[in-house]
Amino acid sequence: MVEVLYFAWVRERIGLPREKVETSAATVAELVEELKAREPRYEAAFADLSALRVALDQDLAEFDAPIEGVREVAFFPPMTGG
Amino acid sequence: MVEVLYFAWVRERIGLPREKVETSAATVAELVEELKAREPRYEAAFADLSALRVALDQDLAEFDAPIEGVREVAFFPPMTGG
C-alpha cells in the first residue's frame, strides 16, 4: 500500500489530490501502468511521461526506480517555482 | 592655467589636494614632465605612470590626450570603489 499524490494539472486531470493505492508494482513505471488501466482520467494524466516528474518519499526519482519500501509516490509536471 | 587635483597616495606624496598650474603643455604627458621637473615630491608621485590614472574635466583620459581647453586635470591611482 502506497500513498499516491498528484499536483497541478495531474491532480486536476485525475480529480483528486491523493489516494491510497494497493499495488504489486516493482517500479514507478509499473505503478503508472496499473493506474492507467483503471480509468480514462488516469490514462489522460499519464499519457506523456516525458511531461511528468515523480518523487519517491519526497525525493525526485526516475520512472524506472523501484518502489519497494516507498511510502509516498508523487506525480506532477515539471516545477515552475522561483 | 589649469586646476590640477591629486587623490589618494598621489595627494599624500605631493602634499596637497589641488593647485593652479600655469602650463604650456599640449598633452597630459607634457604636463606631467613639467610637474616632475619642479620638485622631488612630484618626481616621486609621477615615477610610474602605469600606476596612475588621469581624468580631464572629470572624464577618464589617456596620458597622451591633449589638454587644450581643459579646466581640471586630476591624477590618482587606479580606483578601488565598490
Added chain:
Amino acid sequence: MKIAVQADPFDLGVELAGFGAGRADVGAVVSFTGIVRDDTGAMDALELEHYPGMTERAIAKIVEQAVERWSLADVIVIHRHGRLGIGEQIMMVATAARHRAAAFEAAEFLMDYLKSRAPFWKKEHGPEGTSWVAAKDADEDALKRW
C-alpha cells in the same frame, strides 16, 4: 540560515536587516526578489501550488549545496504559495559571503535550482480562465552551468 515556505507576505527590509551582520568575514550580501509580473495585461492573479513537506526538504538540500560550494556565511530563502496579485512578492533569496562573486553566483544558483527543483507550480488566473505555467527549456538548461 532561514528557510520559510509560507502563504503570508514577507518584508524584504525586515528580512535583510542585520543579515550577514556581526561577522568580520562578510563583505558581500546579494538579494533576489521575484515579483508577480503581468506580461499580457490579461492576468488577475498568480496561484502557487506546492508539495508541503517535500518543498522544505528540496529547498534545504539546495541551500546546503550552496553554503558548501560558496562558503556562505548566511542564507535566506522565503517562498510563498497561494494566490498572489500582480506586483506582489513571490519569493526571495539572500546570500552573505566574503566576496561579491561568491554572493552573486550562489544567489543565481539558488534561483536556478528553485525554479526547476523545488516543487512549486504556477497557475495564471485571468478573465478567460486559468492556465498552468509551462516549464521552460531555458530553465532546465540553466542548471547545466552549475
Added chain:
Amino acid sequence: MKIAVQADPFDLGVELAGFGAGRADVGAVVSFTGIVRDDTGAMDALELEHYPGMTERAIAKIVEQAVERWSLADVIVIHRHGRLGIGEQIMMVATAARHRAAAFEAAEFLMDYLKSRAPFWKKEHGPEGTSWVAAKDADEDALKRW
C-alpha cells in the same frame, strides 16, 4: 532612479521598500550590499576618499549604460565615503528588470564598473598605521566580460 554619494549610512530596507513596485513589467529585483570586511583581524576602520563631482558623473554614466543594455525599470546606487568601521555598509546597488537574468547581470555589471571606474580610493586604518588598498588585476579583468 537614485544615485547618492554620501558620508551617512543608509538603510537597505528603506531603500528597497517599494523599489520596482507599481509596474506590471517588473518580475525581478536584485540588490548587492558591500560591507567593510576585516580579513587580517588587524584593521580598525576603512577610509574612503572620492572625487566630488566626478564620482556622481561616473556613476551616472555607468547606470545609464546598464539601464539601456538591460532595459532596467529602475536602479539604485548608493556609495558612501569617509571613515567606516568593520561591518558597516559601504555601498549598495539595486536593479529592477523583467527577468532575473537581466537583473542579476546588470547588478554585476554595475558592481564591476563601480569597482574600477568610479573615483573612490580605499585606505585601511590599523594599529600599525594606514595603507592604501591596491587595485586588483582581477577587478580590471572583470570588465572584459561586458
